[in-house]
Amino acid sequence: MNTVLAVETSCDESAAAVVRGEQVLASAVASQIAEHARWGGVVPEIASRRHVEALPQLIASVMAESGLGFADLDGIAATVAPGLVGALLVGSVTARTLARLHDRPFVAVHHLEGHLCSVHLGEPLPAGPFLVLLVSGGHTELVRVDGAGHYRRLGRSHDDAAGEAFDKVARLLGLGYPGGPAIQAAGALGNPLRFPLPKGRVSRPEGGYHPYDFSFSGLKTAVLRLVQSLRAGTGAAGPADPASTAELAAQDLADVAASFEQAVVDVLVERSCRCARDEGLGTLVLVGGVAANQRLRQRLEERCGALGLHWRRAPLAYCTDNAAMIGVAAAQRLAAGSSSSTALGVAARLPLQQSETLYEQQPSF
Known part of the structure; x- marks a missing residue:
């Protein structure tokens, strides 16, 4: 070695x-x-x-x-x-x-x-090729790994990475940086089903949608409009300031954070599992900074279990x-x-x- x-x-x-x-x-x-x-x-x-x-x-x-x-x-x-x-x-x-x-x-x-x-620093991987969901501050990709140095990208974000979306929405909500942990903490007591938010899809020039690709720009815009609507509903005077949460009730803020987090998790899990099954891969691996998100880890474990997929994740420390x-x-x-x-x-x-x-x-x- x-x-x-x-x-x-x-x-x-x-x-x-x-x-x-x-x-x-x-x-x-x-x-x-x-x-x-x-x-x-x-x-x-x-x-x-x-x-x-x-x-x-x-x-x-x-x-x-x-x-x-x-x-x-x-x-x-x-x-x-x-x-x-x-x-x-x-x-x-x-x-x-x-x-x-x-x-x-x-x-x-x-x-x-x-x-x-980084996944090799944790529990051993099952034999054979596997699919990796890489979610970090700068990258959101689905990568097929056939061995060391043998990689094929099957899906990607066409605008912000998931981590960037967390950072920008956290800034919008006045929650600070980095956005991932801040939104996870703010949404811990929130209702993730209160506000249905869009799960962006990427259109193909020939029609239809890219089945494994991601887009978070529409989701960010939807959160902005939601925050403006909630502030307006409190009777706040003047134009809505998306950088301020002074007029947002504590429960509203928690529910927005939880709903945004849930929307990101749902689209990541849904498209990753679909890609793994379509490619005939029995193992799905989660890595990157956003892989530390507890809602994502829990949902991915549940979904992989229901589909009979092995799943592994990088240790939290890595x-x-x-x-x-x-x-x-x-x-x-x-x-x-x-x-x-x-x-x-x-x-x-x-x-x-x-x-x-x-x-x-x-x-x-």
Whole structure:
């Protein structure tokens, strides 16, 4: 089994880990949530600066905890795409420098491949190909996994990812950042059936709808109109201000949050299970930051049980961005004989299907 030091700096989490195969020897994360919360979202320049400050200490910490030296490593890995360019550069330059200093292979990792590999940090997967529902702040995709490095996207969001929709609706409701945990907390005592909300579908040019694709823009607009209607119903004077919840009753706020959360969960579960059955896949896997949502986990478990599907999810500790999942992906790549050029740069956008380009000795970027 390959032993890897991995770093992750694609957005607002600075992370480092030492992984041996699928075993985490040490893992540490420095969160920036509190700092970005005051702005209602991630500020790229602040994120990059905090990565520069946090990463050296995180690497020293996980190396000490693992009890290993750099000579004991089979590779050094970093996330290089997709993500915030400045943030990605901090991790990539750090990992490439360490790889050269200590004469270790450098392994560039696609962020989404890391999320796909996070499930290996939990209970064992049944044999055979499986379907992954990847739901995070920046991505909502259905990916068929036939083996390490063999991925085929079967469904995607055509506008906001589910996590972005949570953030924007939370801001609309005045609930703060990040939106997922805030809406889950606000809707805990709410009635998820009080407000029927649309489950967006994506039209095909030739007619009909994409069966496994997602759209959350209409849902966000429906919540905006609902909030405006509820505020108007209280007799509030003047135009509705969607950024304010001063006139919303506590129960109304709870019911809106719960109804929105339920609408997102329903469409994710319905289309994921349909895709798994249509593809003849017996296992459905849930990964990504939104995979921590309790309503989604519970509903998916119930639906998979009713349909006879195996279901697995990434451990809660590895749902949000972390370096352990990057290490697992890198260890799999090393086992397949792949490594990356230290001349490779970073990319803000790179489809998962192009992840193989990260292992070309003549980098494309």
